[in-house]
Amino acid sequence: MITSIRLVNFKNFADETLRVGPFTVIVGTNASGKSNIRDAFRFLHGIGRGYTLAEIIGGKYGAGGQSEWEPIRGAADEIIRFGQSAFVLQIKMNDFEYLIEVSGSDEASPGLFRVTREELKHRQWWRIYTSHPGRYDPVNAQNDDTHLLLRMDKTGAQRRLGHKIAVRPDQPALTQLREHRRIVKAHKELAEQAIEAFANMRFLDLVPDRMRQPAFPGQTVLGDGGENLPTVLREICDDPKRKDILADWIRELTPMDVRDFEFPTDPTSGRVQLVFKEANNRRVSAYGASDGTLRFLAMLAALLGTNPAGLYFFEEIDNGIHPVRLNLLMDLIERQTAKNGTQVLTTTHAPTLLTVMNDNTFENTSVVCRLEDTSEAIIRPVAELPNVQELRRDQGLGRLHESGWMEDALFFTENYDEAEDGS
Ligand SMILES: Nc1ncnc2c1ncn2[C@@H]1O[C@H](COP(=O)(O)OP(=O)(O)O)[C@@H](O)[C@H]1O
Numbered sequence: 198m199i200t201s202i203r204l205v206n207f208k209n210f211a212d213e214t215l216r217v218g219p220f221t222v223i224v225g226t227n228a229s230g231k232s233n234i235r236d237a238f239r240f241l242h243g244i245g246r247g248y249t250l251a252e253i254i255g256g257k258y259g260a261g262g263q264s265e266w267e268p269i270r271g272a273a274d275e276i277i278r279f280g281q282s283a284f285v286l287q288i289k290m291n292d293f294e295y296l297i298e299v300s301g302s303d304e305a306s307p308g309l310f311r312v313t314r315e316e317l318k319h320r321q322w323w324r325i326y327t328s329h330p331g332r333y334d335p336v337n338a339q340n341d342d343t344h345l346l347l348r349m350d351k352t353g354a355q356r357r358l359g360h361k362i363a364v365r366p367d368q369p370a371l372t373q374l375r376e377h378r379r380i381v382k383a384h385k386e387l388a389e390q391a392i393e394a395f396a397n398m399r400f401l402d403l404v405p406d407r408m409r410q411p412a413f414p415g416q417t418v419l420g421d422g423g424e425n426l427p428t429v430l431r432e433i434c435d436d437p438k439r440k441d442i443l444a445d446w447i448r449e450l451t452p453m454d455v456r457d458f459e460f461p462t463d464p465t466s467g468r469v470q471l472v473f474k475e476a477n478n479r480r481v482s483a484y485g486a487s488d489g490t491l492r493f494l495a496m497l498a499a500l501l502g503t504n505p506a507g508l509y510f511f512e513e514i515d516n517g518i519h520p521v522r523l524n525l526l527m528d529l530i531e532r533q534t535a536k537n538g539t540q541v542l543t544t545t546h547a548p549t550l551l552t553v554m555n556d557n558t559f560e561n562t563s564v565v566c567r568l569e570d571t572s573e574a575i576i577r578p579v580a581e582l583p584n585v586q587e588l589r590r591d592q593g594l595g596r597l598h599e600s601g602w603m604e605d606a607l608f609f610t611e612n613y614d615e616a617e618d619g620s
C-alpha cells in the first residue's frame with residue numbers, strides 16, 4: 198500500500214506531500230493542481246510499465262502507430278515546474294521507499310531527460326540501491342551524462358559491501374536491474390515487487406461511448422476508457438456470490454433503472470453486448486443507457502471484478518453521477534478498499550461526497566490550493582485545518598467546501614505560519 202507521495206518541482210508543486218490512504222480524496226478549485234497529482238502517479242505507473250523517460254513523458258506508440266501510452270499532460274515542456282531544471286518524486290509504501298530525480302534538457306539537447314538520482318529502500322532490508330552521480334567512480338569521469346552509477350547495498354542475507362554498477366540514465370534504474378548479471382537475486386526480487394506496485398495502477402477516464410461497445414469474450418479487464426464493460430460485468434454475474442453483491446448495489450438505484458443484465462452475443466462478430474433489464478422489465482441496450490448509469494456501472498465493475506488493480510485513480514468521480522448514486526459509490530469504495538487492500542484515489546468537486554464520507558476517508562482527504570498570485574500550489578490534509586472537526590460535526594464538510602472555507606482557512610494558516618517563522 199502506498200502511504201504518501203512527495204512532489205518536488207513537479208508541475209505546480211515546489212515541495213508538497215500528499216497523504217495517501219486506502220481511499221484518498223483530493224479537492225480544490227479548478228486549476229489548483231489536482232490532475233497534476235494524477236500525472237505524478239501516471240509517471241510512476243509508466244516506470245512500472247518499463248518505459249524510458251522519453252516514453253513516459255512523451256507517449257509511446259505501437260508498431261502500427263497506435264497509441265500504447267498517452268503522454269503526460271503538457272509533455273516535455275511542462276513536467277518540470279517552470280523555472281526549475283529537475284523534479285523529484287518520492288513515494289512511500291508499507292515496505293518500500295522509492296525516490297527518483299529527473300533532470301530536464303539543457304539548451305544543447307532539448308527534450309532529453311536524464312535520471313540524476315534514484316534510490317530504493319526496503320523497510321526490513323534497508324537500502325537496495327542508491328545512485329552516486331560521479332562521486333564513487335574516479336575512473337569513469339563521464340558518468341554524469343552517459344551513466345548513472347548505482348551502489349547496490351549489502352543485503353541482509355549477504356552482509357557484503359555494496360558493489361557499483363552503471364545503468365543508462367534515460368530510463369529509471371529500477372527497470373534496468375533485471376538485465377544486470379552482477380545483481381543478487383534478492384535485490385532483483387525486491388525491485389520486481391516495487392515495479393509490480395507501480396505497474397498495478399489503473400487510471401480510469403471513462404468514455405461512455407467506449408463502454409457501449411460490445412466486447413470480445415475473454416476480455417475481462419476493464420479498459421481505462423471503460424472498454425470491455427459487457428464482458429467484465431458478465432464475468433461478475435457468472436459468480437453467484439459476486440452477482441448478488443452487484444445486484445444489491447444496483448437495487449439501490451432509483452426506480453425505472455437497471456435491475457438485471459443480459460449478455461447476448463452478436464452472431465456475426467461473436468462479440469458480447471450489454472443489455473439492461475429495467476424495473477418495468479423493459480430491455481435497453483447499452484447504446485440507449487445514460488452516460489451516468491454506464492459510468493456508475495464501470496466503477497462498480499472495476500471494484501467488484503476479478504483481479505482488481507492495486508490502485509485506481511478516478512478522475513472527477515462525480516462527473517455525470519447523481520448525488521444519490523455518488524453516495525452509494527462512496528460507500529462501496531470505502532468498504533472495498535477497507536476489505537481487499539485496493540487503493541482508490543479520486544479528485545472531486547462534489548460537496549455531497551465530502552458530507553457522506555466516513556472518518557477514515559476524512560483523514561485521507563486533502564485540499565490542493567494555489568497560493569495567491571502564483572501558480573504554485575500546496576497540499577494539506579483537511580483534517581489538519583483549524584477547528585475542522587467541530588465545523589465538520591456542526592455544518593458538514595460539504596457545506597464548508599462549498600463556501601470556500603477550506604481555501605480561506607488554508608490561506609490564513611499559511612500566512613500565520615509564515616509570520617511566526619519570521620519572528
Ligand atoms: N510546469 C508547471 N509549472 C508550474 N505550473 C504548472 C506547470 N504545469 C502546469 N501548471 C499549472 O497547473 C495548472 C493545472 O493544474 P491541474 O492539475 O490540471 O488542475 P485541476 O486541479 O483543475 O485538476 C495550470 O493551470 C498551471 O497553472
Ligand SMILES: [Mg+2]
Nearest residue numbers: 231232233544
Ligand atoms: Mg483536473
